Amino acid sequence: MSRTARSDGRLDNGIALVCVVLSLFGLIMPRSSRDRVAASLRTTVFAPVAALQSRAAAVRAAVDTRPETLRASGQVAARLLAVQGVADENATLRQLLGLSARLESGFVPADVVPSGAFDENFTLTLNAGSRSGVQRFFPVVTGAGLVGMIEQVDVARSHAITWAHPDFRVSAMSEDGTAFGIVQPHLGRGAERWLLELRGVRFRAKLDTGAVIVSSGLGATYPRGIVIGTVMAELSTPEKWARTYLVKPAVLPSAIGPVLVLLSPGTPRDLNGVWTTIASTDSAARAVAASGDSIARAAAFDELAARRAALDSVGIDSLRLDSLLRLMPGFPRRDSMPRDTVRRDTVRRDSVLRTSRVPGDER
């Protein structure tokens, strides 16, 4: 028994000695050899433990850097917002540059002084005053369209009412000139407060959704052709003799930055095509259509003159021009044609086609 115990003790001592010798051998090994052995142990026998330790260290590093990461992401978000603001301002300035190039002259650039929020009383404070030539009732515009009108003027500052102001009114028309009316704030609740109404449009002038509304130039404040907004829908009102349309403003409250104050609005000035190239394209199309119509009209009149000469030659004097016109399929009666549809600048091909139908079909 004691011999067994002694042999076991010797065995234990021997094992411990071997372990110590191996450890000391590792301790005195050259550094390169130690590194190789350590690396081989890490990648083979102790690989799971090494992976576990690495994962825990990664978790710890993530926890440690969490506040820094949050701070950095916040800074990035703030910078992104600033960049977005600069980009928006850049776009507005580019738009204004393009607008000022098209306007050529007769305007004063101004910045909106951030003294009050736009939605407080629907007014703006501009850093251009009488020293710059700004006067009351001068229109205020941006590259997108009409903003409002100068209400008060100081030496170096001026205050303008915007299109959302309850006193705002502007004589407006559809871009093609077929519908006229007065644009005023919608005065609805919530988001609808930021819409406009086109009121007093004659019943026969029906506008489609998306039709562009511009200033008509009637009155002494706003020149013709400033974009006001686009038609969203028709409103039902008790006035059955006229139509009212809901209009989305061209200049949104958030987009009001640098503006232009148009000078001398009282002088006759047509700004058609300054805001939209579509308008100029359309006017060109109208001109082409009108010229085509004039050729057709001239041909018709020639034919009419020939018939009249023929009738005169047979002595039928009772036939008058109106009756002949009534007989001709291409010409309606004079009294059935609206006055504005025969104006040279407003005649469109479709209006001529419409008037060329048999009288009585048109409603």
Add this chain to the structure above:
Amino acid sequence: MSRPSSPSDGASLLRAWLGFALLLVAHFAIGPLLSGPVTPDFLLIAVLFASVRVRPGVAAVIGFASGLLLDALAPMHFGAAAVVCTALAFAASWLKAAFFSENVFVTGLFVFAGKWLFDLALAGVSGRFQTPGLLAHLLIWSPLAALLAGVLAVVLLTMFRSLYRPATR
């Protein structure tokens, strides 16, 4: 952890290995999550707990393997931890009759002494006596770490009795 002589010894041995594995995992999974100069040394607790349940030779092998693991993961002084762990496990196995009694707090004191001795021996074997701040480390932080290890040992022995306390005969 020695060869089982009965079914109950076999179950005890299995539980002992399970306890050792849990402490080993805790050392490398929880240890890196904690920062500061005083961190719990689960591996040394596992070695000491295992050593008192096996023969000195087996304890030396366990200590050697554990030290080698530490050296492999921190190879600046490869072999130092292996030497110290081997010696400590071998000594713990020899001294189990004297120190590893039924008293939990004595066991905690044994772990405290073992951990402090381990730090001292490791500093000596790895030749770090010239390192600035070593004295403060060995006299302030190392005892605190040893105290933490002792407290942890008491907690483990109290909460996981079946895993870490040998069956009394």
